[in-house]
Every structure is written in structure tokens, then in C-alpha cells.
Amino acid sequence: MFGLDAIAHNNGWMIAITGAGIVFTGLGALSFVISQLHKVVALLDRPSKATVAVVAEEKISIWTPPDCPNDIALTIKLYQPLIEELPSEFDLAELYVLAKKYHLPHPHLSIRCLINAGRLESLGEGLFRLQT
């Protein structure tokens, strides 16, 4: 059997429409849940009202590497997909070539900052890996 008859005979229209509907519903629901997730986390993180003890504020000194891109987290986000394309232990030159290929801004500086910030771990012999 061929053509529309074959589709109808195998209940194809119903399976396709229902299947597509379920996928959209499922991923739509997941999308909604994760869009609210940060609110739930914020609720869970809210400090308890009962605790009123005053704790002296600790001065946190944040070391910022000189000349680095302003946001190291953003740099990691930009470079992580590139690093995932490479073997787990890679040469910096390979990362540099990929960064150039994707036209990421100031790759030399960014890679140096990743090393300074301790996110690229040297394994010796010129090999590095991402410190997760």
C-alpha cells in the first residue's frame, strides 16, 4: 500500500500530530519550569527571619588580573564550547586557532586570563585542560 492510503491505514496522521503535540507540550512545560527555577531557588535561599545575629561583614578581596577581559565568567562561557570541541588535554595553540576561527575577541588576552584565573590547568609538556 502506498500514498495517502498507506498513511491512513497505519494511523499515520494521528500518530504524527499526537507525537508532535506531545513533544511541544513536554519541552514547553520543561521550558516553563526552568524559567521559574531561579525564582524557586531564590525562595529557598531567602534567609530565615528568626536569625538576627549580626555577623561582621568580611571584606572579600577579589583579585582581578590586570588587562583581563572584564568578566571572566563571560570569557569562560565563550570559550567552553570551543574547549569541548578539543580533546580533554589540548595545546593552547589549538584553542587559539579555534578562537580565531570563531572570531572571538582578543583571544591571546582571554586565554591568558583563563590561565591566570586558574581555569586552564597546565599539565606540563605544553598541554592544558579546563578546570571544571
Add this chain to the structure above:
Amino acid sequence: MDLVLQFLHNTGFYLADYRNLIMIVVGSFFVWLAISKNYEPLLLLPIGFGVILGNVPFFKGFGIGIYEANSVLHYLYFGVTSGVYPSIIFLGLGAMTDFSFLLANPKLMLLGAAAQMGIFFTYLCALALGFTAPEASSIGIIGGADGPTSIFLTAKLAPHLIGPIAIAAYSYMALIPIIQPPIMLLLTSREERLIRMPEMREVSRKEIIIFPVVGLLLCTFLAPASIPLLGPFFFGNILKESGVVDRLANTARNAIIDTATILVGLTVGASTQGDVFLNAKSVGIFALGAVAFSIATASGILFGKFMNLFLKEKINPLLGAAGVSAVPGSAREVHMMGQKEDRTNFLLMHAVACNSSGVIGSAVCAGILWSFLIG
């Protein structure tokens, strides 16, 4: 003299069939593509070599070939036919995937859902061409652009088609740089390709850790048949994100997935014995695979444009093309296409978000089709 003649009759030179020779040429072509052109070498090299290996002519009945009980290749192939290797590969994939991009912009998940429409469209096309419903489902899933998912569903529904479907799925994944860009150009205007995506918000560690649990529960409650794929996938992800079992996460994303990839590639390649593989059905599967991939890409892009009708902050519709789950090939293509129009437009992270959603979407689709057809 008789002994020599008997030996000669058992050699590959005597037993060679023109179909074996054709497949050896195809396998050699894959090996060439992998090594010389660097086209998805992780997939094409094991598959290509497997094709060559599986088509060496041999005397049947000695327990040598992949389809002969008790042969070594048959035992290795068990991981494919039982759906074990795809589950293991999903474990490694989960341990490699960073969901923070998706968590930062959850609406991109809908593009991953839209790109799965290629699966259902191709399912209908395959039915219309005379394939049975289980065969049509297995062919349709090629549109998910996910090799392990294709192998898993085919192993469950139409195991006799594993060879051509796996080869088609992986070949089209390797051909993403050729298939997707023309469709992207055709369906989007320059203005649309120039749309910049907003800065992503910071995602907390707690969100990243909670997501695999929420994702697993929601998806598998909806489509329990996707447990063999999504279970290991989200487990691998929580290994990675928990930060307390780095050794396990590293093993999952390196040694385990590499081992499974080698075995799946080699045995799927070896399963393409000329006498089994070269027939009209395989040609039909390859043609439908191209349709599946193209429709999947197009439906993702068109849904992105549709979403823009309602969104205040427009999204770049190119991202829809990354809704297929070919990680990271399709995300890379989207990024490159965006950069062709504007070198300062970085779409990579957003495209990776769509890719992650596509992996979940195609596994859910496989679960849905499986549950429909075993019922």
C-alpha cells in the same frame, strides 16, 4: 593440488561479490573524508573502516561475519541491537553538556521542539512510500540528527534496518556544513540574520544541579520509553554539575563515550555487508534521511520566525537550525552564518542551548514513537 584449490575457493578473492566491492569503495571514501577532509572523523573513521571490514568476503558458516551467531563481531554488535551503546553514549553526552545557556534562556527550548517536526514529516513520507510503521518511525528519527537515538529506536522497532539508518544518520550529521547553510539562507532575510541575542543572565549553581532531576522527571513521566536514553543523559549531567564526583564525570565524558563510539562505529559499519545493505530500501532510506534533515532544519528556522511574531525581544531565527541535536556541528554552522553577516554577532552559546534542547527533544520523540508502536 586439491588442498590449494580448496584454499583458493575460500579466499576473499574468489568469494568477492560486486556488492562487497562497491561497499569497500564507499567505506574507503568515508575513511578518506575523515582523514583528508576532517569531516566528523570521530564518526566517519570507525564507520568507514567498519564498512571495509564488514565487506571482506568470507566463507559463511564459520562464525566470522557480524550476522553469524557466536562470531566476535556478532557479540560486539549486540551492544547496537540491544540499544546498550546508545545509552552509554548518552551518559557521556550528558557529562559533556552544559545546560547553563539553556537555563539562561529557556524559550530557546521551543526551537529544539520545533526542529523535531522533521521526524514526523518524514515518518509520514516513509509510510506513503510503502514502509511499515516501525520502519517509517526508524527512518523518521534520522530527522532528529542524533546517531545514537536513531540506532536505539531502529534496534527496537526495525533491527533489520540498523545499517542503512545509522549510516544515513551519521553521514548527514557529517554533511551539516553542506545541508544547513543553503536552507538558512533561503528561509531568512539579512535583517533576521543580523538580529543580536540579548546578554545571558548568570545561572546559579543550584539551578544547574536541580535541572537534571527536573528534566529527567518531566520528560520521562511524559514519555517513559525515553528512559534508556534520557536516564543516562541526565545522570551524566548531574555527575558533571554536582562537582563532587569529577573522576566519574571525567570517565563518562572521555573513556566511556570514546569506547562506546569506537564500538558503535565499527560494528554499525561492519553491519553494511553488501548483500544485506545494497537494496532499494537503503536507497529510499538515504533519500528520506536527506528530507528529514532538511525539514528539521527548516521547521526550526520557521518556528523561530513564528516566535518573533509574538516576542518583544526578537530572537535570531538562525538558531532554529541548531534545534536539531547534532552537537556541536549545527551550533557551529549557525554561529558561522551569523558571523558572515556581522563579525561581532556571537550566536554560539545560544545555538548550543538549542542543541541541548534538540538532544532532549529527539530522545523524547524516540520514546513517543516507540511507545506508540509497541502498544
